[in-house]
Amino acid sequence: MKFANLFRKELKELLTPSTIITTIVMMFVLVFAGNAFGGIIEDSVEQMSVMTICDKDQSQISKDLIKQLTISEVDEETGAVISYDDSLVKLVDIQSEDYAKELERLDVNNAIIIPEGFGDALLNGKECEIISISKMSSSATLSNISLNDSAVESIRQIAKTLYIANKGISLEDIAKSETLVTVSPITIVADKSAPVSSTLISSLTSMQSMFVPIVVYVLIMFSSQLIMTAISTEKIDKTLETLLSAPVSRLSVLLAKMLAAGTVAAFNAIAYMIGFSQMMGSMTSELPSGIDADKYLSELGLTLSFSGYILLGLQLFVTVLITLSVSLVLGALAKDAKSAQSLLMPIIFMAIIPYILSMVMDLKELNPILRIIVYAIPFTHTFTAAENIMFSNMGIFWGGFAYQCILLVICMAVAVKIFTTDRIFTVTLNFGGKKRAKKNKTLSENE
Amino acid sequence: MSENVLEVKGLSKMYKKGVYAAHDVTFNIKKGEIFALIGPNGAGKTTTIRMISTLLTATEGDAVVAGHSILTDAAKVRENITYLPDEAGAYKTMKGIDYLDFMAKLYAPDKNHAKEYVERAKEICGLGDRLFDKIESYSRGMIRKLLLSRAVMSRPALAILDEPTSGLDILNALEIRRMIKKLAADEGMSFLLSSHNMLEIEFVSDRVGIIAKGNLLEIGTPEELKAKHNAKNLEEVFEGMVKNSEIC
Ligand SMILES: Nc1ncnc2c1ncn2[C@@H]1O[C@H](COP(=O)(O)OP(=O)(O)OP(=O)(O)O)[C@@H](O)[C@H]1O
Numbered sequence: 261m262k263f264a265n266l267f268r269k270e271l272k273e274l275l276t277p278s279t280i281i282t283t284i285v286m287m288f289v290l291v292f293a294g295n296a297f298g299g300i301i302e303d304s305v306e307q308m309s310v311m312t313i314c315d316k317d318q319s320q321i322s323k324d325l326i327k328q329l330t331i332s333e334v335d336e337e338t339g340a341v342i343s344y345d346d347s348l349v350k351l352v353d354i355q356s357e358d359y360a361k362e363l364e365r366l367d368v369n370n371a372i373i374i375p376e377g378f379g380d381a382l383l384n385g386k387e388c389e390i391i392s393i394s395k396m397s398s399s400a401t402l403s404n405i406s407l408n409d410s411a412v413e414s415i416r417q418i419a420k421t422l423y424i425a426n427k428g429i430s431l432e433d434i435a436k437s438e439t440l441v442t443v444s445p446i447t448i449v450a451d452k453s454a455p456v457s458s459t460l461i462s463s464l465t466s467m468q469s470m471f472v473p474i475v476v477y478v479l480i481m482f483s484s485q486l487i488m489t490a491i492s493t494e495k496i497d498k499t500l501e502t503l504l505s506a507p508v509s510r511l512s513v514l515l516a517k518m519l520a521a522g523t524v525a526a527f528n529a530i531a532y533m534i535g536f537s538q539m540m541g542s543m544t545s546e547l548p549s550g551i552d553a554d555k556y557l558s559e560l561g562l563t564l565s566f567s568g569y570i571l572l573g574l575q576l577f578v579t580v581l582i583t584l585s586v587s588l589v590l591g592a593l594a595k596d597a598k599s600a601q602s603l604l605m606p607i608i609f610m611a612i613i614p615y616i617l618s619m620v621m622d623l624k625e626l627n628p629i630l631r632i633i634v635y636a637i638p639f640t641h642t643f644t645a646a647e648n649i650m651f652s653n654m655g656i657f658w659g660g661f662a663y664q665c666i667l668l669v670i671c672m673a674v675a676v677k678i679f680t681t682d683r684i685f686t687v688t689l690n691f692g693g694k695k696r697a698k699k700n701k702t703l704s705e706n707e
Numbered sequence: 708m709s710e711n712v713l714e715v716k717g718l719s720k721m722y723k724k725g726v727y728a729a730h731d732v733t734f735n736i737k738k739g740e741i742f743a744l745i746g747p748n749g750a751g752k753t754t755t756i757r758m759i760s761t762l763l764t765a766t767e768g769d770a771v772v773a774g775h776s777i778l779t780d781a782a783k784v785r786e787n788i789t790y791l792p793d794e795a796g797a798y799k800t801m802k803g804i805d806y807l808d809f810m811a812k813l814y815a816p817d818k819n820h821a822k823e824y825v826e827r828a829k830e831i832c833g834l835g836d837r838l839f840d841k842i843e844s845y846s847r848g849m850i851r852k853l854l855l856s857r858a859v860m861s862r863p864a865l866a867i868l869d870e871p872t873s874g875l876d877i878l879n880a881l882e883i884r885r886m887i888k889k890l891a892a893d894e895g896m897s898f899l900l901s902s903h904n905m906l907e908i909e910f911v912s913d914r915v916g917i918i919a920k921g922n923l924l925e926i927g928t929p930e931e932l933k934a935k936h937n938a939k940n941l942e943e944v945f946e947g948m949v950k951n952s953e954i955c
């Protein structure tokens with residue numbers, strides 16, 4: 261009986277509306293993320309089954325090869341082909357060597373070029389090269405499943421069969437057939453291309469897409485907690501009342517707080533930038549020898565230039581200022597230390613949703629409504645900033661930056677309003693605690 | 708300029724529409740006078756005091772501090788008052804001496820004055836070497852002495868102290884009361900205090916105002932009130948008033 265009584269009290273204390281809301285929102289984030297992944301994987305699978313091929317050879321061999329690629333059904337027992345599906349291969353014409361432009365024109369993300377002389381080389385048992393072009397538009401892990409790899413593998417197998425069929429079978433020939441087709445990979449980012457496989461680049465950038473958001477997340481949470489604790493202790497200790505009754509302007513009290521916090525934030529942002537550039541540096545230097553990843557990354561524009569770092573730093577600074585002003589307002593309106601903690605909730609959500617989403621997927625591929633929702637979260641633009649700069653999505657970067665600047669002005673205006681009127685002493689926020697507060701009040705009134 | 712350091716005229720505050728937390732409060736404080744607002748919990752003492760300290764905007768009425776209205780001249784009012792909130796703390800990670808220095812620089816017109824303020828506060832608070840320890844290591848009584856010395860170091864025209872002795876033991880409370888009395892007598896400082904401890908306020912204040920449910924019911928010296936209600940002490944005065952008017 262006594263235990264049940266105690267247990268009920270503890271449970272009631274822990275199961276506040278704010279913890280319940282947290283759980284529900286978390287659940288929705290996960291469901292939402294899962295659906296979004298599903299969509300992306302489906303898309304990739306769909307795309308993967310359609311190969312874009314440019315046949316410059318136009319020989320019997322290359323034609324046979326492409327025909328073999330369109331096999332859609334095979335008799336399990338005899339191995340005989342039952343049907344072909346021409347839609348499995350999209351034949352295109354790629355004339356210039358500016359592959360970035362060509363892929364843009366064709367509106368595809370992957371293509372394989374069978375160069376002239378492929379058929380002859382194959383018949384003569386010489387090395388025959390195909391060109392595999394992949395375009396990357398994001399560093400998010402799931403959007404970079406390489407679509408060409410399976411196509412290249414199929415071509416290898418088919419070429420082998422064709423070679424053997426044309427040669428008569430000897431052991432050497434079979435061994436030779438294994439290495440007949442060589443692939444020269446090309447990766448495209450925005451309008452730049454480099455002769456390196458997209459799988460390698462993707463593995464490099466995915467490291468970045470794992471680690472950078474962690475740092476941003478920590479930065480946001482750190483500065484938020486910092487100022488919220490500071491301001492709510494000032495309120496609870498009533499040092500704020502003392503300050504605001506002293507002969508100093510309230511605006512200067514507020515500005516001093518913001519400026520100090522902003523300085524700390526700037527310091528953080530700089531430290532973060534240094535760490536980030538070091539990380540990029542050591543990441544690429546630890547590759548297996550022989551591959552000059554640094555060179556390729558910079559050829560693709562995947563390294564940040566000096567101005568890129570400045571932009572990133574600026575963006576982070578604005579982000580931290582938004583965090584600080586929102587936290588300042590929330591903290592100033594907190595009733596006590598516990599409610600200050602729960603007031604951190606909205607900031608945690610605003611950080612964690614874009615954090616998870618941007619890490620695993622390319623937000624540009626979301627459906628329009630979800631995109632607007634996700635982009636409306638101001639921190640989304642921070643989590644995607646480095647990627648947007650590196651992948652030259654400057655429109656999205658500047659749009660997000662402008663949005664954040666407008667938000668910052670609004671948040672600052674609210675903060676000024678609250679500090680210069682008596683709202684700071686009359687308005688209290690307490691998520692999910694309203695009912696209890698009212699109950700207490702009626703209790704004390706009855707006393 | 709009038710004799711009065713503070714003139715409160717019909718001051719009212721509504722937090723919620725229709726409910727007065729303070730209603731039509733009117734009183735004056737003369738130079739060198741110690742005036743105390745006394746009343747039970749929730750009477751409206753803090754509300755009234757916060758309006759005079761320019762922290763809350765008055766719904767109705769006005770208060771004039773040293774000739775400056777809280778409505779039109781809040782900045783000038785702040786130059787003439789100091790305010791010690793009830794249950795106030797100080798920045799815990801600061802040393803006592805640094806806190807005094809920080810606050811002195813907010814009130815002083817220049818560096819020399821700030822220095823003088825700190826010296827004065829050091830003397831008044833009587834904390835000695837403990838001033839060089841962090842405030843987090845202070846007892847409640849020590850913090851109150853530190854804050855009180857802060858509130859009076861700049862010799863404001865009016866020092867506003869909300870429940871200056873609540874939560875203190877008898878000796879500390881006594882010490883604080885003596886400090887206040889001495890400053891008023893020796894330096895002609897004026898004080899506005901609040902308390903719900905009517906016995907202790909009888910000893911320290913020149914005049915008291917009894918407040919309940921936001922209304923200032925009666926003003927007078929403790930002697931006048933005791934005589935009028937035929938009571939031995941203020942507590943009995945208050946009890947009698949409550950019974951008569953059924954306020955509570
Ligand atoms: N910020 C606020 N919002 C709404 N109502 C308030 C607020 N502050 C005080 N009140 C109400 O105003 C009334 C007067 O409160 P006040 O704090 O002035 O009383 P008090 O005399 O100082 O009491 P105590 O002796 O407990 O300090 C109370 O009913 C209180 O609930």
Ligand SMILES: [Mg+2]
Pocket residue numbers: 752753754793869
């Ligand atoms: Mg009070």
